[in-house]
Amino acid sequence: MVLLIDVGNTNIVLGVYENNKYVTSWRISTDAKKTSDEYSIQTMQLFRNAKLNPDNIEGVIISSVVPNIMYSLEHMIRKCFKKEPIVVGPGVRTGINIKYDNPKEVGADRIVNAVAVHEVYKKSAIIIDFGTATTFCALAQNGNYLGGSICPGIRISSDALFEKAAKLPRVELENPGHVICKTTISSMQSGIIYGYIGQVEYIVKKMKQEMISLGEDEPIVIATGGLANLIASETDAIDKVDSNLTLKGLNILFQKNKE
Incomplete structure (x- = not known):
């Protein structure tokens, strides 16, 4: 499974794909004041509610228009999923x-x-x-x-x-x-x-x-x-x-x- 995170100014959308097929998604409020621990608790609760195992996440990718939230989110990903996220930006292959x-x-x-x-x-x-x-x-x-x-x-x-x-x-x-x-x-x-x-x-x-x-x-x-x-x-x-x-x-x- 792949965890996809789209960070907007108002909401963060988290989605899960498996074998290139949509599984589920959630929408939470964007809050730059939240710590990585707070995002960890919220994300793990979403996975539990959906009966998904975080250990099955093979990779994570983030798109963000809110730079000052990235520190907390990246630390949450390392803590919860033991992965280094791909961050959309310079150096990422796009094909366009x-x-x-x-x-x-x-x-x-x-x-x-x-x-x-x-x-x-x-x-x-x-x-x-x-x-x-x-x-x-x-x-x-x-x-x-x-x-x-x-x-x-x-x-x-x-x-x-x-x-x-x-x-x-x-x-x-x-x-x-x-x-x-x-x-x-x-x-x-x-x-x-x-x-x-x-x-x-x-x-x-x-x-x-x-x-x-x-x-x-x-x-x-x-x-x-x-x-x-x-x-x-x-x-x-x-x-x-x-x-x-x-x-x-x-x-x-x-x-x-x-x-």
Whole structure:
């Protein structure tokens, strides 16, 4: 079995693959203040609840956009699994060619998603990851990572509205079903959700135009992340939601680098 760890700004996703097949995954809060002992207790409890034996983990790979949490996580892995983790970053074989001006600036999560799409779908693609930030990545069919866009995530936008407007409440992120709404809460939900859908559709449209002008076929649009289904259900701009895209990419990278 392989343990896959994707560290985001809000959540850490831990996944287990066996023989290149998904077994299970868990989502816990990202907390840089936790010690390696605290992460060890939490991780071992997850394994016990799932009736998985930690001794069967043959290797561990980590993708992280939170540098100050890595010390605790790496020590947890050495303590619990007696393994030295592969950390996605410079020196890791990916099979894709990053065309950024400075490739080191590309977040590990974006690289992992691009690897998954290149290996699994083998097409020109636009990858949208609905996380703390929403990222749009353009991937050529030959594996060239062309670049992309980064926007505030839906929750960040919603929280900013609540924090900066004195009379507006915090609202659940759910579709009100109408654009013209008759309560403050549903009006906020309408503006947040449909406004974000409009943003997604416009950026996808512009990225497709630029990719086609570079000689690519019309790209497939793949979404992942916690709120991908909420947005995808209201727009034709997204072709497929792949909730396990990052875990797939981490497993692929582990297989490429395990020796």
